[in-house]
Amino acid sequence: MSLEFAATVAERGFEVRLTVGAGETVAVLGPNGAGKSTLLNLIAGLLRPDTGEAVLGERTLFSLGAGGRRSWSPPHQRGVSMLAQEALLFPHLTAAENVAFGPRSKGVAGGAARTLAETWLDRVDAAALADRKPAQLSGGQAQRVAVARALASDPSLLLLDEPMAALDVSAAPALRRTLREVLADRAALIVTHDVLDAYTLADRVIVLQGGRVVDQGPTRAVLDSPTTPFTAGLAGLNLLTGIAVDAESVRTDSGHVVRVRPTEAFGSGARVGVAVRPVSVSVTGEDPGAPGEGMNALSVTVTDLEPRGDLVRVRGDELSADLPPAALAALDLAPGSRVWFVFARSETAAYPL
Amino acid sequence: MSRATASYSGVPRWIVAVAVIGAAFVVLPLAAMVVRVNWAEFIPLITSPASVDALWLSLRTSVISTALCILLGVPMAIVLARTSFWGQKVLRSLVLLPLVLPPVVGGIALLYTFGRRGLLGQSVEVLGVTIAFSTTAVVLAQTFVALPFLVLSLEGALRTVGTRYEAVAATLGARPTTVLRRVTLPLVLPALVSGAVLSFARALGEFGATLTFAGSLQGVTRTLPLEIYLQRETDPDAAVALSLVLVAVAVVVVALAHQAGESEGLRFWRRRSA
DSSP, X not given: OOEEEEEEEGGGTEEEXXXXXXXXXXXXXXXXXXXXXXXXXXXXXXXXXXXXXXEETTEEEEEEOSSSOOEEOOGGGSOEEEEOSSOOOOTTSOHHHHHHHHHHHTTOOHHHHHHHHHHHHHHTTXXXXXXXXXXXXXXXXXHHHHHHHHHHTOOSEEEEESTTTTSOTTTHHHHHHHXXXXXXXSOEEEEOSOHHHHHHHOSEEEEEETTEEEEEEEHHHHXXXXXXXXXXHHTTOEEEEEEEEETTEEEETTSOEEEOOBSSOOOTTOEEEEEEOGGGOEEESSOOOSOOTTEEEEEEEOOEEEEETTXXXXXXXXXXXXXXXXXXXXXXXXXXXXXXXXXXXXXXXXXXX | OOOOOOOXXXXXHHHHHHHHHHHHXXXXXXXXXXXXXXXXXXXXXXXXXXXXXXXXXXXXXXXXXXXXXXXHHHHXXXXXXXXXXXXXXXXXXXXXXXXXXXXXXXHHHHHHHHSTTSTTHHHHHHTTOOOTTSHHHXXXXXXXXXXXXXXXXXXXXXXXXXXXXXXXXXXTTOOHHHHIIIIIHHHHHHHHHHHHHHHHHHHHHOOHHXXXXXXXXXXXXXXXXXXXXHHHHHXXXXXXXXXXXXXXXXXXXXXXXXXXXXXXXXXXXXXXXX
């Protein structure tokens, strides 16, 4: 079933219009406070918008126009289940009773609901946990049971609110695999901070910022050619923006001219985004002079150094470079140092914004 | 078993000294009373017809009052904890007023509501029912003073549990009544039990409102506290013996409340916060 959604919440500066196709999984990305939770709560019926309309399949979730007929259906009539960061299993019920809760609420008889619960627990590899109480489950196990519970109520749309965020790193991959299986042919909206979730689970991504959709499209297109600093940051890319000088060079907003490799054609004068991986950027302390053909050298002031695993991210004004600690020590870098960031034309991806 | 770990507590000695004085202040009178019990006559004293009548009446009315408290208090707590409306704070203060009101004042208020010439009394009278100075009056007086205990403890628990489980239940397709029955009430069951036990204890000890509104008629409105007060004049030994019975009942009640606190729900919350 597909979702057509448009709503505004004046108090939170929220104004979003989106669709989720039948069987499509859409990832919602955005910084904290972008309105991701508001979006899910509006769809689930836990929050009431000021205006807007949402239709899920044949069912109108709400229709709150300025005039005309106003309708708003309560959460239990929407056929939308929600999976949150925490599993929120009912603590007084066993895993199987938790999973059977949805079917039981819809009038399925006890025995049949139990069978249904066991089927779903089996599908998420949690059959052995059926008779345990939530307090006896690990975080990963509980979230697995929560997935089964959300699906056992046979929702038309599944909402996932950072379902992996509260799990420890070792439990996340197994749940991600489970989700990939169950989301395959299901309309779902997944809020996440993790691009890996977007890449592995979503057909399409929507980027929210300040209560608006700022970017959307197929996952790869959006993440490989980011148009906002936030999306670029998520995708682990540097994003330079500027105006095209010709078909292969761009004057960035801070005035550097860089030679670029277009992934999509643009003419001079066009507004262009240039993506560069931080690992493709090297740092030198001495003026490289006129760099060779196909190379770019930008003079920058180091603003910040941040250790990230076995590399250190060196932030400049509009670019970052990832360096091994040894290279960093050799350069004797500190915030305020003047250095040159060097990267090859072939390592860039430029596209019109 | 758990005194092995000597972690630094930083409690000043004078605090401990004052605490000991406070504890003595509570425990000493009880001991003084136990010392005065006429053990030889104890059984006859507490099994005299007047005593048995009073004890039986007290237990009966307190149980009914507790049931009424649950019946009325659960919806009140839910409305106070889960909804917001204009004047809610004022309403909460008014509903909890019997906690701080002198019981005699409560009795007078009830008299002017349900009494023969009271606000509702006249309409009830038409139906051939007289409430004032009947066992019904005892129940009403006890419910009036005990209700806030249940509302207060349940409302607190409802706020602590929060609405997240209820939201999940609703998105799974459960209508509000199903959510209440299968999620909300089981989650706050420990608080409901301890609130009910507190209400029962308060009802059992009710004196002022009962005397004012229901009077003191043996077997009809003379509850155990009234009986003790009356016996104190004529037969102090009986008063002391009956007091001890009330102390015993109170101890059982406190133990039950403690048990409820240790029940599954609370253990769950404790584990979560640990």
